[in-house]
Each structure stands twice: as structure tokens, then as C-alpha cells.
Amino acid sequence: MCPNLSISGHQPQNILITGGCGFIGSNFINFMYNKWSDAVFVNFDKLAVGADPEHVAKEVQENGRYHFIRGDLMDLDVISVVLQQFKIDTVIHFAAITHVDESY
Numbered sequence: 001m002c003p004n005l006s007i008s009g010h011q012p013q014n015i016l017i018t019g020g021c022g023f024i025g026s027n028f029i030n031f032m033y034n035k036w037s038d039a040v041f042v043n044f045d046k047l048a049v050g051a052d053p054e055h056v057a058k059e060v061q062e063n064g065r066y067h068f069i070r071g072d073l074m075d076l077d078v079i080s081v082v083l084q085q086f087k088i089d090t091v092i093h094f095a096a097i098t099h100v101d102e103s104y
Contacts, residue, residue: 012090014040016082018073019095021045026055028094033060042086043068044079048097 015036019025020043029041043066045051053061053068060066067086071078073095082088 010090012036012039014042014086014088015090015092016042016044016086016088018044018091018093019051021047021051021053021055021068022094022096023050023055025094028092029060029066030057033057033063033066039065039090040086041066042082042088044071044073044082045095046070046072050098 017025017029020029020041022045025043025045029043033041041060043053043056045053045068047053047070056066056068061068069078069082071082073079
């Protein structure tokens, strides 16, 4: 279904996925992990309500191309270190607080 997964000629090598432990983010990682077989996946998640690192498939978690970092996107120092340490070239943003009462 996805014959060419590059975007405008860009082939992701080091991908930062925000919110990768939620429903959409974890399903994206589980689906794309073998499609982008040379890419490193860095899952950055605060683990808010409903998010769980176990939503990512065990076969992905146990592979050296996958890294999970628990953190808050509002912490610019941590984000800066992650971007530099993993040489991120692609960001896919799924992080969100879906419950209104927790958004304030």
C-alpha cells in the first residue's frame, strides 16, 4: 500500500516520534518500523493518561533501532539533547493531552 515511503525524496534516518506510547503514535511505530528498516526510531513520550510503553510491539522494543525516552516536550534542554544526540532528521508529532481537564 505504501510503495514509496520517502517524502519529497527525503528518506528518514533518525526519527523522533512524540507521543509514541499513545494509540496513534504506537500504531504508527509498529506499522512503520519494518517499512523504514534502516531508520532509528526515538519515541519521546510524557506518559500522560492512556499512554503506555507496552503499546509498542516487543519486537520493536527489543531492537537496537528503537529508543524510548520519557520526557516533557516543554523541557527544551532535554529536547535539545535528544535532537543532537540522535542526530534527528525527521520529527513526527503525535503528542497531545486529550483530556480537557488535564490541559489546564
